[in-house]
Each structure stands twice: as structure tokens, then as C-alpha cells.
Amino acid sequence: MKKGLAVLILSLTIGLLLGTQIVNESKDFVFININTVAGLSTEVEIINQDIEDIKNIIERSRNELAEYEMLESNGEDISVYLNDEIDKMKAIAGYTNLRGEGIMVKLSDNMEESHGNINYDLIHDMDVTIIINDLINAGAEAVSINGKRILSNTEVVCIGPLIRVNGEGIAAPFIIKAIGNKDELSAAINAPNTYAYNLKTVYGIGIETMKSNFILIPKYTEKIEFDYIEN
Structure with missing residues (x-):
């Protein structure tokens, strides 16, 4: 009996020591899910x-x-090469007129059939923004809408029946021009299940595209203001 009691006490002591050791070591680990x-x-x-x-x-x-x-x-003369680089940067920044192959897209409100909610028959700023993004994702190198150059900081905002682009209101129909591979740009508008395709087939929005080897996109004419960039 004494031996059994001694074994019990020894077992409890060992268990206590092991438990204390595990607790101490666990403090060095972080459990994650x-x-x-x-x-x-x-x-x-x-x-x-x-x-x-x-x-x-x-x-x-x-x-x-x-x-x-x-x-x-x-x-x-390195200056010739640098001037070419400057011209490229100006083109990217929107400070020069550009021309090249691409497409022209005409967006117009649905004038034939009402869906019970007139909002479904009108072109909205979100529609224009998504279509422009689809063209850019398809490789458009330059984009304009109703003669207004689209830049990275351009806002397309709805103001009543108009859409404000670069601070100026424009009305439908909206003419979007994009320079890039004309076949790929056209597919971004006309391929089944694209956003523009659904606007046309589901809501009856007028969407017409034309491929061209000569698309002219004007330069950005407004002054670009920076709030945080220092010269």
C-alpha cells in the first residue's frame, strides 16, 4: 500500500512538472487558424x-x-533619344493628339420600348465607365468620349440627364473612340455576355460600333492640378 501511495505521489509530481513545462513552452508559440x-x-x-x-x-x-x-x-546625340522618350510620355499623359487604328462606339438611349422603369432605357455614368474599362482591358491605348480625352484621373459622373466628363457636361448619344487592335476592341463590345452586349440585347440600349484604320483622339486640354505631388 505504501508502495502504491509512493507511486501515486511520484506520478502526480511528474505530471505536474510536465504540465508546467508544456504551459511555459506554449507561451513561445502563436496558435493560428x-x-x-x-x-x-x-x-x-x-x-x-x-x-x-x-x-x-x-x-x-x-x-x-x-x-x-x-x-x-x-x-x-543622346538628346534625340531623350526627346523621343519625352514625346512618348506626353502621349501617355494625354498632352498630344493621337491617331491609329481602333473603333468608334455610339451609345444612345432606348427610344422604342419602355421596361416600366425609365432608368432601364437610359445610358448611365456606370454604363459608360464599365464600357470604357472593358475597352482599356482589351488593349485600348487611348480613349475619348464626345471629344474628351479619358485619363487615369478622369471622372465620369451623372448629373441629371447629362454625364460630366473632365468637369464638363455631355449628353447622349455618347461617342467613344478607342485606339488599339480594332478586332479585339470590337470583341470587347460585341462578343456575347460582354457588358455592352447585354445592354443592347436585354435593355435595348442603342450600341453601334465601327472599325477604322484611322481614329483620331484629341489631346487633354485642361490643366492637371496636383494636391500632394511636389515639383
Whole structure:
């Protein structure tokens, strides 16, 4: 009996010591669940993408530096090359008129049949914005609407029966011009299940497209103001 009591006391002592050790060691670990793992995986993917973007920028900068060095070694005037780069940047920023192949899209309200709610028969700012984004995603290199150049900071806002673009109100019909591969741009509008295709077939919105080898898009004429960028 004494032996059994001694064994019991010894077992309890060992168990207490082991429990204390486990508690102390567990303080060094953080217990996570599946949501935490998913969140960390997303953060890792974002960081990896940022790293790839930085690598691309470095590679592009190295290539540009190599071109400068080659021009200099050949005795050529680097200023000519730099001026070409400036012209490209101006085109991207919207400060020059552009021309090239592309498409023209005409958007007009449904004038024939009402769906019981007049809002379904009208072109809204959201419709214009989505269609412009679809064209950009399809490779459009420059876009305008009713002669107004679309930039990255352009707002398309509904103001009653009008849509405000670059601070100026414009009315339907809306003429969107886009420079890019005309077949791919046309598919972004006319292919089944695209946003524009559904607007036309479901709601009766007037949507007409025309391919052209000569699309002219005007430059941005307004002054661009920056609130936080310093010269």
C-alpha cells in the first residue's frame, strides 16, 4: 500500500512538472487558424508581386541605361533619344493628339420600348465607365468620349440627364473612340455576355460600333492640378 501511495505521489509530481513545462513552452508559440493562414498567404502573394514589379522596373532601367551607353559609345546625340522618350510620355499623359487604328462606339438611349422603369432605357455614368474599362482591358491605348480625352484621373459622373466628363457636361448619344487592335476592341463590345452586349440585347440600349484604320483622339486640354505631388 505504501508502495502504491509512493507511486501515486511520484506520478502526480511528474505530471505536474510536465504540465508546467508544456504551459511555459506554449507561451513561445502563436496558435493560428485557417483564416490566419489564408490571410498570410495573400500577403505573401502581394509581396511577391511587388518584388516582381520592382525587378521589372530594374530590368527596364538597365535596358535604358544600356541604350544610352551604346548611343554614347557610337558618338550619337543622346538628346534625340531623350526627346523621343519625352514625346512618348506626353502621349501617355494625354498632352498630344493621337491617331491609329481602333473603333468608334455610339451609345444612345432606348427610344422604342419602355421596361416600366425609365432608368432601364437610359445610358448611365456606370454604363459608360464599365464600357470604357472593358475597352482599356482589351488593349485600348487611348480613349475619348464626345471629344474628351479619358485619363487615369478622369471622372465620369451623372448629373441629371447629362454625364460630366473632365468637369464638363455631355449628353447622349455618347461617342467613344478607342485606339488599339480594332478586332479585339470590337470583341470587347460585341462578343456575347460582354457588358455592352447585354445592354443592347436585354435593355435595348442603342450600341453601334465601327472599325477604322484611322481614329483620331484629341489631346487633354485642361490643366492637371496636383494636391500632394511636389515639383
